Amino acid sequence: xxxxxTFDPVLSRVRLAATVLDDGVTALFERSPNTHQWTTVRxxxxxxxxxxxxxxxxxxxxxxxxxxxxxxxxxSDTFTASxxxxxxxxxxxxxxxxxxxxxxxxxxxxxxxxxxRNGIFPVIGRSYPVAITDVRLAGSWDMTIKAExxxxxxxxxxxxxxxxxxxxxxxxTGVLSTVPGGYVVVGDVVRRRYGTVSQRRxxxxxxxxxxxxxxxxxxxxxxxxxxxxxxxxxxAVLAEVGTWxxxxxxxxxxxxxxxx
Numbered sequence: 001x002x003x004x005x006t007f008d009p010v011l012s013r014v015r016l017a018a019t020v021l022d023d024g025v026t027a028l029f030e031r032s033p034n035t036h037q038w039t040t041v042r043x044x045x046x047x048x049x050x051x052x053x054x055x056x057x058x059x060x061x062x063x064x065x066x067x068x069x070x071x072x073x074x075x076s077d078t079f080t081a082s083x084x085x086x087x088x089x090x091x092x093x094x095x096x097x098x099x100x101x102x103x104x105x106x107x108x109x110x111x112x113x114x115x116x117r118n119g120i121f122p123v124i125g126r127s128y129p130v131a132i133t134d135v136r137l138a139g140s141w142d143m144t145i146k147a148e149x150x151x152x153x154x155x156x157x158x159x160x161x162x163x164x165x166x167x168x169x170x171x172x173t174g175v176l177s178t179v180p181g182g183y184v185v186v187g188d189v190v191r192r193r194y195g196t197v198s199q200r201r202x203x204x205x206x207x208x209x210x211x212x213x214x215x216x217x218x219x220x221x222x223x224x225x226x227x228x229x230x231x232x233x234x235x236a237v238l239a240e241v242g243t244w245x246x247x248x249x250x251x252x253x254x255x256x257x258x259x260x
Contacts, residue, residue: 002018005070006083008058013058013059019053026055028044031068033067060098061167090176095165097162102155105148107144140207140209142204142205145203145205153201157191168183180207183209185208190203192204
């Protein structure tokens, strides 16, 4: 059995593939920063081994710019691999619709605010009020990103139209490493431009940190639903892709998130 790990810059993912496994069982894929602490790859908890004795999963939550160690366990067998993902930009990633993943150009971001959850109550006969407190809420901040053309801006519009929580992934080093990241929900989006003939578009995004979705929440670059929405007929599908393997690797268009 062998495990391979390769970085795909198109959707910013590490592609994991294990071969010569026992057909009909399941494989466990895990990631580690140091080969001591292991985390199950999202969607990699119970990957069914196919008739070709293979199992595969994509990891979108790797640590950019450093060595990521991976292992696959199937029965009594365990194999390992490693890769250093060459991601130097800031990415917005949808965990349920990875075909929406996009590198974004960050213009600026505000200070991070952590709202308080407390109450201060004056009590009759006492000089000092009584405080009732709780843990602070998660951080929130405003981020401005830009698109060079209206077409690029339309694609970003579709990313936000999904309404999904997003994973803001930042590089490990450089100026962009200081951009706040994590799992966020985007509030009311403002799309604007400067000047009547300007091609660039700016997006003002209010972001709030949220808990990471559970490990059972994951997606694939294309589903039967997105294939039907995008092509409509098998004739159109066959004109675009020639084999089942090509169809499995097909990346859906962001436009399929639009509900008429």
